[in-house]
Amino acid sequence: MKPVGSVYVIDHPIVFDVTKDRPVLLSAIGCGANYLVTSDTTDFAHVLGTVVYGVNVRTPKSFLLEMGVVE
Secondary structure, eight states: OOOOOOOOOSSSOOOOSOTTTHHHHHHHHHTTOSEEEOOOTTTTTTTTTSEETTEEEEOHHHHHHHHTSOO
């Protein structure tokens, strides 16, 4: 993992109710991230466990399970 700054992508339509969280998802897409790992299960509930424009959206636990770090 590596932290990245905000990257805004305007060529990907995103329907996301929570305005403050939209840049988080768009930045992950814009920088070519493989995963967006978030513990915000309320605002990201509709995309958790899915792939959005190539970015896997996971909770920390599901990410670690998928990586085989925990069982």
